[in-house]
Amino acid sequence: MSAAYSALLLFALSGIVTDGYKHVIFMHGILAGPSEFDYFNQLVQQYRPGTPTTQVNLYNKLDSLVNMWTQVEKINGTIHSILTNTSSEGTVLVCFSQGGLICRALLATVQHNVQTFVSLSAPLAGQFGDSIYLRLLFPNYLKDNIYKLFYTNSGQDISIGNYWNDPKQGELFKNFSTFLAVLNNQSSVVNPKSHEFRDNFLRLKNLVLAGGPDDGVITPWQASHFGMYNASEVVLPMEQQEWYLNDAFGLKTLNFQGGIHTYTFPGIQHRHWHAEQKVFETCIKPWL
Ligand SMILES: *[C@@H]1O[C@H](CO)[C@@H](O)[C@H](O)[C@H]1NC(C)=O
Ligand SMILES: *[C@@H]1O[C@H](CO)[C@@H](O)[C@H](O)[C@H]1NC(C)=O
Ligand SMILES: *[C@@H]1O[C@H](CO)[C@@H](O)[C@H](O)[C@H]1NC(C)=O
Numbered sequence: 001m002s003a004a005y006s007a008l009l010l011f012a013l014s015g016i017v018t019d020g021y022k023h024v025i026f027m028h029g030i031l032a033g034p035s036e037f038d039y040f041n042q043l044v045q046q047y048r049p050g051t052p053t054t055q056v057n058l059y060n061k062l063d064s065l066v067n068m069w070t071q072v073e074k075i076n077g078t079i080h081s082i083l084t085n086t087s088s089e090g091t092v093l094v095c096f097s098q099g100g101l102i103c104r105a106l107l108a109t110v111q112h113n114v115q116t117f118v119s120l121s122a123p124l125a126g127q128f129g130d131s132i133y134l135r136l137l138f139p140n141y142l143k144d145n146i147y148k149l150f151y152t153n154s155g156q157d158i159s160i161g162n163y164w165n166d167p168k169q170g171e172l173f174k175n176f177s178t179f180l181a182v183l184n185n186q187s188s189v190v191n192p193k194s195h196e197f198r199d200n201f202l203r204l205k206n207l208v209l210a211g212g213p214d215d216g217v218i219t220p221w222q223a224s225h226f227g228m229y230n231a232s233e234v235v236l237p238m239e240q241q242e243w244y245l246n247d248a249f250g251l252k253t254l255n256f257q258g259g260i261h262t263y264t265f266p267g268i269q270h271r272h273w274h275a276e277q278k279v280f281e282t283c284i285k286p287w288l
């Protein structure tokens with residue numbers, strides 16, 4: 001009786017010890033910083049007190065305009081031990097806007113333990129639009145001619161240039177984009193690690209894609225769902241993109257595994273994604 005009881009107690013205790021929480025990492029957007037995710041971190045703590053969380057505190061404000069690979073390398077350096085922890089329950093990445101592309105690159109380059117990647121209004125398939133950021137930062141350019149700046153070697157020093165996706169300049173994109181074209185395995189100089197990138201990406205179990213038509217910055221807004229313009233500026237969905245059809249980085253496989261969860265939220269402006277409780281309830285809470 002008592003031996004059985006203590007065995008049961010031991011079992012219960014060990015259950016408590018090993019049933020840890022996933023580590024939640026929050027990656028902020030362009031021209032912002034870690035405090036962008038204070039509210040969601042607070043909601044995580046209310047729902048699951050003691051959940052380990054990290055709000056990335058690098059490349060804040062104007063520093064967020066630095067080349068994407070430079071950012072990814074340094075950010076990896078600070079969270080690599082979390083992303084590769086083999087004794088934890090894994091990681092949940094919650095990434096906003098440009099931060100979503102930082103996370104895409106981490107998923108491709110690190111042998112990670114990420115269970116779920118929650119992408120909040122991120123230009124995952126690239127950006128092509130006259131956003132307020134573009135008007136402020138590059139007042140002398142418009143979306144139709146800024147490729148002349150971005151699709152150069154020096155233009156690739158700027159984060160926005162790294163994922164600028166001008167649908168009428170496909171060949172220049174492939175020749176110059178050192179970041180998005182490489183992640184999509186579209187670059188003229190083929191990435192020798194493309195298969196490694198895909199294997200790493202497919203360590204992911206779930207991809208949560210949140211975006212909406214009233215975002216106002218991500219253009220087309222469907223880029224948050226991996227949609228993008230074709231050369232006549234018609235938005236084609238993920239399933240019709242070349243890199244989806246040839247499964248260049250694992251998206252098609254993940255979709256066939258049932259791992260992609262897409263949500264459209266009307267009425268949310270770009271600056272408000274991380275301030276909306278319903279976004280937390282729908283896109284983050286079920287994956288903690
Ligand atoms: C990430 O950081 C770790 C630890 O600093 C390093 O060993 C690894 O090579 C880095 N990986 C990439 C892809 O940068
Ligand atoms: C790895 O996970 C274990 C179990 O959750 C935790 O105790 C440890 O602190 C984690 N290590 C790192 C570097 O996050
Ligand atoms: C892209 O690069 C190739 C190979 O260097 C070159 O032949 C081609 O003209 C370039 N395309 C453009 C639009 O510059």
Ligand SMILES: *[C@@H]1O[C@H](CO)[C@@H](O)[C@H](O)[C@H]1NC(C)=O
Pocket residue numbers: 230231232233234
């Ligand atoms: C873009 O897609 C639309 C709708 O499928 C199609 O009518 C149009 O021809 C396409 N444009 C190009 C350049 O492929």
Ligand SMILES: *[C@@H]1O[C@H](CO)[C@@H](O)[C@H](O)[C@H]1NC(C)=O
Pocket residue numbers: 185190194195198246247248249
């Ligand atoms: C990337 O593209 C190259 C050239 O087309 C191809 O050989 C390679 O298999 C592709 N990689 C993946 C992961 O599909």
